[in-house]
Amino acid sequence: MRRDPMNRREVLGRIVTGVTGLFMARGGLSMPQRPTDPVSGTTLSTPTGVPPGQHAVKPLPFAPKTLRGLSERLVVSYGAAALAA
Numbered sequence: 001m002r003r004d005p006m007n008r009r010e011v012l013g014r015i016v017t018g019v020t021g022l023f024m025a026r027g028g029l030s031m032p033q034r035p036t037d038p039v040s041g042t043t044l045s046t047p048t049g050v051p052p053g054q055h056a057v058k059p060l061p062f063a064p065k066t067l068r069g070l071s072e073r074l075v076v077s078y079g080a081a082a083l084a085a
Helices: 008-025 072-081
Strands: none
């Protein structure tokens, strides 16, 4: 019995399936752990020395009202809400 030649979709599907299988067999994704102090066992701060979530918000390096098409209020509120997180 002769089989029809494989098309691109079948070849790519088998490659993705194989790579995914190998990836999952080796443990899949693992999230990096924050470093801990070996003596006290507490979580160390970030490389900047500031505890997570305690970074100060820097002011915008430009005047928000100079942007055309965007209101100053929109730019300032976006910077305060999204960029501070």
